Amino acid sequence: MAELTPMRRQYIEMKERHPDCILFFRLGDFYEMFDEDAHLVSKELELTLTSRDRSKPAEERTPMCGVPYHSADAYIARLIAKGYKVAICEQMEDPALAKGLVEREVIRIVTPGTVIDSSMLEEGRNNFICSIYRDSTGTGLCFCDISTGEISVTAFPAGEGDEHLYNELGRFSPREAVLSDGAYSDGALLDFLAKRLECRCENGGEARYRPEAAGALARKQFQTGLDALPEDPHALQAAGGLLSYLYETQKTDLGHISTLTYFTTGQFMELDLTARQTLELTETLRSKEKRGSLLWVLDKTRTAMGHRLIRAWMERPLLSPAAISRRLAAVGDLAGDAVGREEVILCLREITDLERLIGRIVYGTAGGRDLVALAAGLSRLPRLRELLSPYSAPLLSTLREELDDLTELRELIARAVVDEPPFSVREGGFIRAGYHDEVDRLRDIQANGKGMVAAIEAREKEKTGIKSLKVGYNKVFGYYIEVSKSYYDQVPADYIRKQTLSNCERYITQELKDMEHTILSAQDRLVALEFELFCDLRERAAACVGRIQASAAAVAQTDVLASFAAVAADGNYCRPEVDLSDRIEIVEGRHPVVEKMLRHSLFVPNDTFMDNKDDTVAIITGPNMAGKSTYMRQVALIVLMAQMGSFVPARSARIGVVDRVFTRIGASDDLSAGQSTFMVEMTEVAELLKNATARSLLILDEIGRGTSTYDGMSIARAVLEYCADKRRLGAKTLFATHYHEITGLEGQITGVKNYNIAAKKRRDDIIFLRKIVPGGADQSYGIEVAKLAGVPDRVIRRAREILAELEAEGAVRPAAEPAAADRDGGQVSLMDMGAAQAAERLRRTDVNTLTPIEAMNLLFELKQML
Numbered sequence: 001m002a003e004l005t006p007m008r009r010q011y012i013e014m015k016e017r018h019p020d021c022i023l024f025f026r027l028g029d030f031y032e033m034f035d036e037d038a039h040l041v042s043k044e045l046e047l048t049l050t051s052r053d054r055s056k057p058a059e060e061r062t063p064m065c066g067v068p069y070h071s072a073d074a075y076i077a078r079l080i081a082k083g084y085k086v087a088i089c090e091q092m093e094d095p096a097l098a099k100g101l102v103e104r105e106v107i108r109i110v111t112p113g114t115v116i117d118s119s120m121l122e123e124g125r126n127n128f129i130c131s132i133y134r135d136s137t138g139t140g141l142c143f144c145d146i147s148t149g150e151i152s153v154t155a156f157p158a159g160e161g162d163e164h165l166y167n168e169l170g171r172f173s174p175r176e177a178v179l180s181d182g183a184y185s186d187g188a189l190l191d192f193l194a195k196r197l198e199c200r201c202e203n204g205g206e207a208r209y210r211p212e213a214a215g216a217l218a219r220k221q222f223q224t225g226l227d228a229l230p231e232d233p234h235a236l237q238a239a240g241g242l243l244s245y246l247y248e249t250q251k252t253d254l255g256h257i258s259t260l261t262y263f264t265t266g267q268f269m270e271l272d273l274t275a276r277q278t279l280e281l282t283e284t285l286r287s288k289e290k291r292g293s294l295l296w297v298l299d300k301t302r303t304a305m306g307h308r309l310i311r312a313w314m315e316r317p318l319l320s321p322a323a324i325s326r327r328l329a330a331v332g333d334l335a336g337d338a339v340g341r342e343e344v345i346l347c348l349r350e351i352t353d354l355e356r357l358i359g360r361i362v363y364g365t366a367g368g369r370d371l372v373a374l375a376a377g378l379s380r381l382p383r384l385r386e387l388l389s390p391y392s393a394p395l396l397s398t399l400r401e402e403l404d405d406l407t408e409l410r411e412l413i414a415r416a417v418v419d420e421p422p423f424s425v426r427e428g429g430f431i432r433a434g435y436h437d438e439v440d441r442l443r444d445i446q447a448n449g450k451g452m453v454a455a456i457e458a459r460e461k462e463k464t465g466i467k468s469l470k471v472g473y474n475k476v477f478g479y480y481i482e483v484s485k486s487y488y489d490q491v492p493a494d495y496i497r498k499q500t501l502s503n504c505e506r507y508i509t510q511e512l513k514d515m516e517h518t519i520l521s522a523q524d525r526l527v528a529l530e531f532e533l534f535c536d537l538r539e540r541a542a543a544c545v546g547r548i549q550a551s552a553a554a555v556a557q558t559d560v561l562a563s564f565a566a567v568a569a570d571g572n573y574c575r576p577e578v579d580l581s582d583r584i585e586i587v588e589g590r591h592p593v594v595e596k597m598l599r600h601s602l603f604v605p606n607d608t609f610m611d612n613k614d615d616t617v618a619i620i621t622g623p624n625m626a627g628k629s630t631y632m633r634q635v636a637l638i639v640l641m642a643q644m645g646s647f648v649p650a651r652s653a654r655i656g657v658v659d660r661v662f663t664r665i666g667a668s669d670d671l672s673a674g675q676s677t678f679m680v681e682m683t684e685v686a687e688l689l690k691n692a693t694a695r696s697l698l699i700l701d702e703i704g705r706g707t708s709t710y711d712g713m714s715i716a717r718a719v720l721e722y723c724a725d726k727r728r729l730g731a732k733t734l735f736a737t738h739y740h741e742i743t744g745l746e747g748q749i750t751g752v753k754n755y756n757i758a759a760k761k762r763r764d765d766i767i768f769l770r771k772i773v774p775g776g777a778d779q780s781y782g783i784e785v786a787k788l789a790g791v792p793d794r795v796i797r798r799a800r801e802i803l804a805e806l807e808a809e810g811a812v813r814p815a816a817e818p819a820a821a822d823r824d825g826g827q828v829s830l831m832d833m834g835a836a837q838a839a840e841r842l843r844r845t846d847v848n849t850l851t852p853i854e855a856m857n858l859l860f861e862l863k864q865m866l
Helices: 006-017 035-045 069-081 161-172 187-196 211-221 223-228 233-250 273-278 294-298 304-315 321-335 338-348 354-363 368-379 381-388 394-402 407-416 437-447 449-464 485-490 510-542 545-571 592-597 628-644 677-691 709-724 740-745 782-788 793-809 820-824 835-843 852-865
Strands: 022-027 030-034 063-068 086-091 104-110 129-135 138-145 150-157 176-179 200-203 260-262 470-474 478-484 496-500 504-508 577-579 584-589 606-610 617-621 652-656 661-664 697-701 732-736 752-762 765-774
Touching: 006 022, 006 104, 022 035, 022 069, 022 104, 030 035, 030 069, 035 063, 035 069, 063 069, 069 086, 104 233, 129 161, 129 233, 138 161, 138 233, 150 161, 150 233, 161 187, 161 273, 161 677, 176 187, 176 233, 187 200, 211 233, 273 661, 294 304, 294 545, 294 592, 294 628, 304 354, 304 545, 304 628, 321 338, 321 394, 321 545, 321 577, 321 628, 338 381, 338 545, 354 368, 354 510, 354 545, 368 381, 368 407, 368 510, 368 545, 381 394, 381 545, 394 545, 407 510, 437 449, 437 510, 449 470, 449 510, 478 485, 478 510, 485 504, 545 592, 584 628, 592 628, 606 628, 606 765, 617 628, 617 709, 617 740, 628 652, 628 661, 628 697, 628 732, 661 677, 677 697, 677 709, 697 709, 709 732, 709 740, 782 793, 835 852
Parallel strands: 022 086, 129 176, 150 260, 176 200, 577 652, 617 732, 617 752, 661 697, 697 732
Antiparallel strands: 022 030, 030 063, 086 104, 129 138, 138 150, 470 478, 478 504, 496 504, 584 606, 584 652, 752 765
């Protein structure tokens, strides 16, 4: 270290303090990286690797690479997306004024869960960081989005924590997780976070989770809400541990994180990751796109806050009929007023992202444009409040009262900041004229410097009588008065000689020196003063953080309710009746996504009736492709939509509150975990049966198909009996199967009813009627579906032969050997070349009515077939 330059030693000391981070070290107009960081960043970002000491041998050179400081955000975002942490080491003083080495400090550590810059965030989605504390007595879990200030916490006792923990992690889908030693030692949890959620995991150690330290931090952070602090010590430890990590990495005020929300498992419908994925709530299962999901159908929100909230409501359906009814009443008011609703929507479109704007303001990273955007968003709230005034729904009345437009703050910003401020607040030019006298004076000096010089020159000419006197300027001597030799005797005594030239003398005066100082320092003083005024504005805005967050929350809820109303009006949805009964009654229900995708086709609606008495389990049989899975998902989605507070695609609906929706749909394997398709299926069935209650809704599709027929049928029947048994589970269950033998359970087990998807077979073709009717299906029509899929005719014919043999004798004869001509490539038989098509064409032809030319055409057509 003694042999290194001071700057190099400074870098190494900073790097040793942050060994797990890529260190962005500010040098002038660049952030530089050295050594291993330089190699890593040059590879990840495809930057050129260079060196400062090129005079040394190659093996002794220090590798380095850099990025311009003004465009560093884009490079940092790419590193964060790859899961790295970046420490920003900034110059803490002006290099031009520094005496010796410039002071530098790490001002912030950027991680995937602590991103706050808008360029690194997805507008319509929260960016959560979570904290997990585990010990032998329980689990604490805390989530925070520092870009909006939202923070939530919960806890689970030992013995039931794993399943709830995974479900909550799947719902919030954090980008980063900080874990205690007890949590970090759980390999299954780390795999779930890293592989299923693509979440960066950080071992937070145990010290930050100690009850005393964690509790002290929570009490300090949430001074205005001490009564809301959870009593459960695990929840408090998780919250305090997360705050400790945020203080450590962000090194700034977290004043916008002011209200801690404590929730329990009984407040919302709980959905596991499998249900979210198979029901395609926020993205499709295959392409991972929003289009084709339930969110795609329902999300007509116009604000970034609304985009985030509708996703949260979808992943956390309510369990309280009263709370659901409040939302439904608001949706009903808006849905019934097309003109008023459209005016509300137009107003919402002009409201900026108040949540994230105030987050950046409190954080200290906001610029002039952020203040202008905040004022612009607040300026639309009076109009929105006015538009909501005619509605009588209690929720809309409450939201109207919560819309605080902070008149004083937005008027202050409008007076102080220009309409289009520059990007940087360090270069001036954003304070409006007339706001501050000294700013106006300094700008006047800048604009009128030449006039000041001309005025002094004119006065000096008149005072001295020297007509050739002139005021000039150069970079070496600054401003000066130049007098030619012929006028030396007229030079006043207060002139101070500055420079002698061959034909003239140059002088200065105190007035000229003062003017020079004024002009040359005006720019620096102006920039510094504007920044000081901006910081004052930012602090005054930050002091209103609670009021702005409350208004933002009201805007977001209004936006989501208006979106629900617009979708309901456009899709002819009905208001569901939601209560605490055990019934699900849906008349002419439709699948919200499939219906929208089939723009040019008619969706066939279906009824549903289920309860926990005589109609508990519905066994659904019928052909593949006929719509069994669509129907079952349709029921689940209608229940979810109703409990979100949305109208539903049906003629009428009555929904008894469901505590959970479980699904077992589709075939998939997990090769990395060594699990076959059938093993994955059985694991999901096990979790479902273990955690479902009588108030749950189960969607089971083709249980037991991944093993032998008798094994599969046995498992399917046992699962069905368990679901129907009131003493064991007795949960409302939709059970699709091709094991027709199971339909015999109707009448044997109370609550089991048979239904099938109607289909009509016409000779070798099949027509799907898409209608659910009572009774079991007589067959699965698998061969017909295979034909529709394009399986070769020879295979289809052989399949029909085997099916006939199985049905007649219960045995299968081997396929006949092909004829010698077939083997040798000779003449092919009529049967093999399309006899079925030709025979069908002849059956449809009345030869008695054919004209000669029609007969010749028919012969030609038959020849083409053969």
